Amino acid sequence: MITIQNITKKYGDFTAVNNLSFNVKEGEILCLLGANGAGKSTTINMLLNFTNPSSGTAEINGLDVVKNPIKTKEFLTYIPENLMLYPTLTAIENLDYFTKLSGKKFDTSELQLYLTEAGLQEEAHNKRVKTFSKGMRQKVGIALAIAKESKVLLLDEPTSGLDPKSSNEFMELLTKMKNEGVAILMATHDLFRAKEVSTHIGIMCSGVLENHLNTPEVSLKELETIYLDIMNFKNVS
C-alpha cells in the first residue's frame, strides 16, 4: 500500500533522506524510529507530496505521489504531531469540512458515529474545538481516517505530548485500524509504543534506514539495545 523505492531528498549539500526503501502492506504498521533530523518527517512529507524527492519513487496504493498528488491523497489520512483544527468550528463541523474536501459527504448522524468510533465523547461533538485537548483533536483526526475509509494512515509523532491514558487510547485505535486492513506509517521517538503497536520497525539515522525489524521477533529490551547501538555508533545524541 505504501511503497518507497530508493528515495533520496537533498537540500543543497545536506541529504535529509538517503536511498530509502520500504513497503507497508495492508494491515501493517511500520514505526520509523530515530532522533530529531533522522529523516522520518521528511519521508512522510514526500509521501504527502509536500516536498518532492530528489530521486527515487514513492507510491500510495500503486500511484506515484509526484505524478498523482491529488489522487493519492484520496487514500490517506495524515495526522501530524499537533493536529490543529479550526477553532471556531465544532468537532462535527471540522470533520464535515475535511471529509467534504476529500470528496465524501455524510449526514450529521454518520459524522457523530465516526467521532464516537474514534473515542470522542458525545458531549464534545458539538463543542468548538478551541477548547479541545491534543488527545481530543487527535481523535477527530482518527475519525477523519475512519470516515474517509483511508487505506493509508501517515502519523508524525502522534502521541508526543499526550498523557498516558490518551496515548493508550490512541494506540488502541491504531491497532483497530490495522486490524481493519489499514496500512500505517508512524514516525515516533517512543520505542515502547512502537514495540506495542507496530508490525515492523525501521530505525533511521541521518536519513538512512539503518535497520528494518519484524516487531514480533524482537523484545523491547533488544529493540532498545539495537536502537542505542545505532545511535551511539553514529554518535547521535
Add this chain to the structure above:
Amino acid sequence: MIHVIFKELKELARDGRFKIVIGISLILLVIATITGVNQYQKNNEQYINSVAKERSIWETQGAKNPHSAAHYGTYAFKPQFALSLFDYGVTKYTGNSIFLEAHSRNEASFSEASDQTSLARFGTLSINFVLIYLFPLIIILIGYNSYTKEKEHQTFRLLKSQGVHPVKLALGKWFAIYIPIFCLTLIVFLLLGIVLSNLENLAFFSWNSLLILFVLYALYYLIVTTLTVLISMWSKSSGMSLVSSLVIWILFSFISPKVATNFANKNNPYPSKSEFNTRIAEDKKNGLDGHNPWNKAAKKLEEETLKEYGVDSISQLPFNYAGYRMQKGEEHEAKIYEKHYAILNDIAIQQNSTYKKLAFLSPFIPVRFLSMDIANTSDNLHWKFTKAAEEYRIKKQAFLNNDIKDNSKLGDWNYKMSAQRFKELPKFSFTPPKLSNLLTENKESLVFLGFWLLLPFITMIWASKKI
C-alpha cells in the same frame, strides 16, 4: 470549492471583528445617506426655486430695452443630478450657477465650498466615501489572514493532505471574502435606488446608471479581494499580511491619486487667472466692440455692411444697424471666449488623460473617474455644463440684439422690447450625456480596470499552485 466557501463564511460569521466592522460601516452608510438626502433635497429645492424665480424675474421685467436686459443678465443653474447624492465628486468646488450677461463669459460661481467654513477641507461623509475608502478596508480585515491563519494555526498541512486542489482552495477563499462585500454592496445600492426613487423632483435619475455604478464598485472590490488574498498567500505571518495590505490600500487610495494629480498638473499647467483674463482682454481690445462704432473693426464692419446692402449710409439699411453691430460684436467676443476656453478645456482634457493613464498605479483612479462621471459630478460634466451655458448665452444675446436690429430704428435709444417678447426667450436646459456616451468617453479607464482585474487574478491563480 463550495465547501471552502461555506466553511470560511461560517468562520467569518462567528468572528466578532467582522460583526463590529460591518456594524460601524452600516452606521456610517446610514449617516452618509441621511446627510446626502438632506443635502440633495436642500440643493435641489434651491435649484428649483432659483430657476423658477430667475425665470419669473426675466419674464416679469416689463417692457425694457433689450440691451439693458442683456446687461441685467440672467443665471444658468446646474441641475442637481440625482446621483450627486451618492458621489459629490467635484460639485462642491465647481460652482453651480453661471451669470449670463452681454459681452462676457463668466465662470460658475456660488460653489458649496465657498459657503462653508475651513472645516469643509476635512471633507464630507458621502456614500461613495464609505464605499471607495472603507469597504476595501473591510475586505482587508476579512481577508488579510485567509492563508496566514492556516499557516499559523497549522491547519494548512491537514488541508493540503485532503487533496484539495490549490486553485479551488484559493478561489474558495477568494469567494468567501468577496461574497459578504458583494451582498453588502448590493443591499446599499438597492436601498439607495429605493431612496432615490422615492424622492420628489429628482433630476435625471436612472436605474441603469445606478446599476453601472454598482457593477463598477463590485469590480473594484474584486480587485481588492484578489490583492488581499495574494498578499496573504505570500506573507509569512498575519501581522505582515495586514501591514502589507494596509500599505497597498494607502498607496492606492491616497498616495497614487495625489502623485497622479501632481504629475498631471506639472505636465499640463493651467494659466493663472490673471494671465487668462489678460489674454482675453487683449483679443477683445483688438477686435470688434459692439458698443463702439468708431473703432477700426467696427468701421470695417460698417463698410462691408453698406457694400453688401448697396447703400451709402447705415440709416438706409433695412434694419437697425446698432443692433446688427452689437450682435456682430457679441459673436466676435464669443469666438474669443471660445478660443481661450478651448485652450483651457484642452489643458483639462490633457490633465485628465495624463491622470487616467497613470491608472496603472492604482485601480482607485479609474474607479474614481468612472464613479464621478456616471454620477454626473465630474469635472468633465462641469465643462459640458459651462459650454451649454455659454451656447445659451450666445443664443440669448442674439435673441435680444436681433430684436433691436429688426424692431427698432437707428438712434432710437428709448426703444423697449415688449414684456410679452421676453417670455419668448427659450428657457435654459442642460441634459447630461447619455450613459453609453459616458462609458465610451471612459474607454481608457475601463481598459485599466480590466488590467487590474486580470493581472492580480492570474497572479493569484499562479501563486496558489506554488504554496
